[in-house]
Amino acid sequence: MDAGEYIQAAGKYIDTVYRAAYSYCKKREDAEDAVQNVFLKLMNTDVTFIDDEHLKRWLIRCVINECKNNFGSFWHRNKVSLDDLDTAPSYSDTHTQSGELLAAVMKLPTNYSTVIHLYYYEGYDVKEISQILGISESNVQIRLMRARNKLKTIIEEA
Numbered sequence: 001m002d003a004g005e006y007i008q009a010a011g012k013y014i015d016t017v018y019r020a021a022y023s024y025c026k027k028r029e030d031a032e033d034a035v036q037n038v039f040l041k042l043m044n045t046d047v048t049f050i051d052d053e054h055l056k057r058w059l060i061r062c063v064i065n066e067c068k069n070n071f072g073s074f075w076h077r078n079k080v081s082l083d084d085l086d087t088a089p090s091y092s093d094t095h096t097q098s099g100e101l102l103a104a105v106m107k108l109p110t111n112y113s114t115v116i117h118l119y120y121y122e123g124y125d126v127k128e129i130s131q132i133l134g135i136s137e138s139n140v141q142i143r144l145m146r147a148r149n150k151l152k153t154i155i156e157e158a
Helices: 003-026 028-044 052-072 100-107 109-120 128-131 139-158
Strands: none
Touching: 003 028, 003 052, 028 052, 052 109, 052 128, 100 109, 100 139, 109 128, 109 139, 128 139
């Protein structure tokens, strides 16, 4: 990938990759670290991308893997945060501007918030999400159903 293609890809997909990382990590700093590492991988990759959608899926898959690797590290499990003030990514949906729905999604376990993010915010269908996450389509549907039920409970309690 040459410098021009890299700059174009970074400008086009940085928000998408950041939102995916934030939905997984739930911390601004962790999401930023994951995004930075993914774009470093993009700069050094020798993968030939078929089209923009292939690139976008590759970036999302890489950022999810990066987040999983960070959560599994000894450092992440044993750190203490000094500043819990997070800056949420901007979403264009009117319901999330109030912050209520986004806050409810962020309360979900990671496996649920990730599928909700990919389905509703990124517009992927169940088959595409199963390919991105490497799980079966039925598992994606189950996670979506459980996530919706949990969201309903969270919103009703608020």
